[in-house]
């Protein structure tokens with residue numbers, strides 16, 4: 239890899255006596271779609287939270303585009319974040335939900351209107367702009383969350399099991415939609431999942447987590463065909 243866009247060096251996270259991320263090194267290229275894959279409790283979410291700035295590492299460093307970001311608050315990191323429980327504001331329309339991050343940043347009104355219209359178009363929700371979240375399907379709500387993460391044009395989008403609450407058909411549609419946005423916008427996406435198939439079909443590269451360490455990292459095909467440890471072989475071989 240040329241100069242990595244995101245780099246973790248010897249990152250450690252402890253909660254009291256529990257080591258959740260254990261001297262982890264990871265480089266992510268600009269424009270890459272990387273999946274963090276592993277069983278529940280292996281430290282994936284914690285790593286994402288440290289990248290987003292919601293958790294601080296106990297040790298080590300995190301750089302993004304040459305800037306050391308550990309220690310910076312979340313709003314200084316310019317990253318879009320999408321979680322499984324979308325946390326939309328129930329009393330606000332779709333339009334206002336999506337506009338929220340721009341209002342927080344003090345973006346001028348006309349600029350907000352333009353950007354919100356553009357991003358709603360992108361996720362095919364232009365016709366739903368005046369609805370409240372409760373009047374939308376699960377897949378539509380998830381697309382609102384995606385629009386809200388993209389509206390301030392972040393370079394990096396962090397996703398934590400974003401499709402876990404959707405049924406199979408919607409999940410597959412959203413997988414295609416996210417892949418498509420990734421390609422069209424040239425985003426760098428860090429995508430946490432415990433679903434092997436999702437990681438294999440969506441990502442450029444997979445990091446397989448086990449107890450706060452990366453057990454193997456490589457292209458989906460490599461991970462699938464050449465698992466390097468019994469843990470990886472077993473985890474990839476499991477069906478959901």
Ligand code: ADP
Pocket residue numbers: 253258276277278279280281282283284285
């Ligand atoms: P994953 O995303 O792979 O399921 P997590 O990063 O969510 O794993 O969690 C890893 C471990 O860290 C788990 O044992 C979890 O209980 C623990 N953990 C996560 N956040 C906290 C916290 N704020 N306080 C204490 N323990 C935590």
